Amino acid sequence: MATLADEQVDFITRVIRAHGIRLQDLQDNLLDHICILVEQGLEQGGSFEEVLARVFRSCYHKELYELEEEALFLSSVKGPRLVLSRGKFFRWLFGIFLSPYLLYFLLALLHWLPAAYDVVPMVIFRWTLVGCFWPLVSLAVIFFTPERFEPLIPRHAKVMLGGGSLIRVFRFEASLVE
């Protein structure tokens, strides 16, 4: 079987790094795997560059760094967790922010609150303004920002809420393996 020269191995290492793989463990595994496939490809004919390009492209769907994100994702998902789409995440966030205030005003509207609570509205109003309005405006701006501006949570991101990591954002369609 063809054996790659040290320069070719170095070249593949640089390509792997240039594609965003930073975990040493993953770099080593990919390097060995790609080298084996390239050596096999060279046996069947073709130049090193052609074979490498073909092999490299078969390693991922969109970007190679997806592998690293998947690796980090899988090693961080421990214990109960909840994975939400961006839309759901914001709906939940809005709901959590708004629900106490909405509940209060609903009860007030129905005259179900004790008389003593009549003094509260101004306080509630101020807190709504400070604690809710501005965060909601900020979130709305993020929500409606076009994807090309790389907002805080990209449009196709998945947001994971869990014990291991309180909140994590993933830029790809993360698969929950087990």
Place this chain on the structure above:
Amino acid sequence: MYISHMVYSTELLKGTLKTIVLKLLADNKKMYGYEITQRVKEITADKIQITEGALYPTLHALEADKLVTTEVEYIGKRVRKYYSLSPAGKVKTKEKINELTSFIQTMTLLLELKPKTI
């Protein structure tokens, strides 16, 4: 999940990759990544092909969970990483296989299937 397949859908294979890898490591003392992909292809007659994108993140996760131990071999400038089961991994493998076996039996019952060889 990056499992390319000839017969089975991704949904069907989802959740079985860890079990597959653990079982292979239980049957073989130590294996490296490429070897695992080839062994799966060979056993399943090409019906399941595990890609790099599926395998290495899973191996990374198994190592983080301390279910596998690793040793490296230097081949020129390359590092070949061999994986083998840790004591915790051996226990986990049994659990996973029992769970999957029970699941398959339940599905066989549910769908009124007759077991058939591949």
